[in-house]
Amino acid sequence: MTSGTDPRIWLLDLERLRPALERAEQRLGLLAADERDDGAMGSGVSGRNRRAVRIALRLLLLREGVGEAALGPLARGPTGKPSLADTGIEFSVSHAGQNALIALSGNGPVGVDLECWRTVHIHEPRRSQIAAAAAAIARRAEDGRPTPGELDRAQLLSAWTRLEAWAKARGSGIGVLLTDLGLLGPGSRRVSPEAAAESARRLVALEGVAVADLCLPIGLFGAVAARAGALLASPAVADLTEEDWPEAPNDARCR
Template sequence: MWWARLTDVRPWHTELLNEVERGRRERYLRPDDRDRFTLGAAVTRLAAGELLGVPPERVPLDRTCSGCGAPHGRPVIEGGPHLSVSHSGERVVVALSGGGPVGVDVEELSDRLTDEIAAQVLDPEEAADLRGLGPQARRRGLLEYWTRKEAVVKATGDGLRVPLADLRVSAPDEHPRLRDWQGRAGMASRITMHALEPGPGYAACLALIDQPDARVHERDAASLLA
């Protein structure tokens, strides 16, 4: 796990990006969005390059969408390691695993976490757990549920093509785990989840498939990016 902050970005990081990535970067209208994408790509290439023993610009990173073939899909490194990237606010995180599929999600605590979002994310039992809490505690609980579920669907490769309300995860004050997935019998036993440490004002979770004994290391990416 590699954590970066927006303040870590440097002009030379764009030199690590390939032509497709540079084009995608330029389509972002807001500077912070361009920086988040740049950091995710740079950290991926630098960290994976170290693991593979190749220069970062030669990491075989493919962004082809499995649905339409356009270069806006989730990043995949041909031959491994497995990869997942997430960013929100000032945080960017990259997860690499040599043992199997991985999904990571980080989200910033925000007033934009509304009841409309909760209706899309929570199943009825989870919604009942948050009912009666104060506004801040309810937003924090929703954030924990959200990051846990999104980490799982990123690990499986489903992404937001599946309703997050079909997944049921443990309560925010419990160790993260997938309890059930409607229509996916047996998936809960294959998923291992880990709460991460993104810093105050954020929630983050890691999900691994068929890696129950994996050790998780969180590292500061500033040394990679310096």
């Protein structure tokens, strides 16, 4: 495995990288058989983006030195979380418009989430509950709790990415996490922001997970969740370039 900080996180500009990624796929045959079929990952721009991210993921796994296992079919656990057998590496991906994040970890589960500037259709009281829970778990926590009127779009997007990243790391999905926090289901509307924050602090400590914001270009919001002992307060994010993947790995299955 490549040495360095764990988890390792890359930001992808899909519009710029897609042609080079497709050339790598044509040369090396990186995708599994069921991923190469027309429409296997959806149609239109979103389908092309998912395909590009999958190619990039397999290139990065090859660079980790896991050999042919990087090219195998994805398996999905009971909650739908994807994995690759026999690699010893956990991964997480997230898409937002023409950008994506990929995270790799050799030190336990990892989750990333990426959001672009958009309208968030979350209303009170859940809006304040989510903001309070997310502020309670973030390595870059805010000072104080914002009032509902101060919860602007950027703050809420950042809060949402923290909870989504945590949900991905635990493999449960956001709905299950919100339920476990008492923010979804019977009686959830009566939960105060203070109670939501305390519930989040207890659960994240119990699960041994840390969550940190990511420093991203303006208009993008992201967070990563990983094992508490492995995560830096401000994890580095690298821009993925062609220099980050091998030219012709010996164990890639060329067409």
